[in-house]
Amino acid sequence: MLNSMKSKGRTVIIERGGKPVTRLELPGKPVCLKDLPRLLRELPKLGAEAEALGKDLQEITKNQPPLPPGSPWE
Numbered sequence: 001m002l003n004s005m006k007s008k009g010r011t012v013i014i015e016r017g018g019k020p021v022t023r024l025e026l027p028g029k030p031v032c033l034k035d036l037p038r039l040l041r042e043l044p045k046l047g048a049e050a051e052a053l054g055k056d057l058q059e060i061t062k063n064q065p066p067l068p069p070g071s072p073w074e
Contacts (some may be wrong), residue, residue, distance in 0.1 A: 004010055011025040
């Protein structure tokens with residue numbers, strides 16, 4: 001199976017009970033840490049979406065109920 005994947009560039013879907021549960025595929029091109037600044041610059045800009053997201057996050061934070069005592073996120 002692995003030889004077929006490598007030689008033919010195939011992706012393998014693993015199923016359980018007739019339903020896909022995972023996928024095996026060849027790794028993509030490796031990314032080096034030195035490429036991070038360029039990759040970040042190439043990301044699409046959010047523009048007006050960033051402002052809407054900020055407002056949504058503020059609203060969520062403001063209305064978030066307190067965590068229960070003993071919660072691991074306290």
